[in-house]
Amino acid sequence: MRFEHVLEYYKESSMSDHQKVWPTGLTEAESEEIHRQLIQGTQIFGMIAALAHLLAYIYSPWLK
Numbered sequence: 672m673r674f675e676h677v678l679e680y681y682k683e684s685s686m687s688d689h690q691k692v693w694p695t696g697l698t699e700a701e702s703e704e705i706h707r708q709l710i711q712g713t714q715i716f717g718m719i720a721a722l723a724h725l726l727a728y729i730y731s732p733w734l735k
Contacts, residue, residue: 690698697705727733 692699692702695702
């Protein structure tokens with residue numbers, strides 16, 4: 672019963688602003704910006720991890 676009230680609230684509030692996407696309340700532009708930043712952060716993390724693994728291999732080769 673309570674869950675239906677929450678859904679009604681979100682549906683009513685999203686109807687007032689057609690730019691926002693339910694259930695996040697973000698516009699498509701805002702969600703695309705967050706997605707771009709998430710992808711960029713993941714790429715930077717991956718590069719740092721690859722560099723760390725390379726340096727660890729150079730310091731103590733574990734495959735030789």
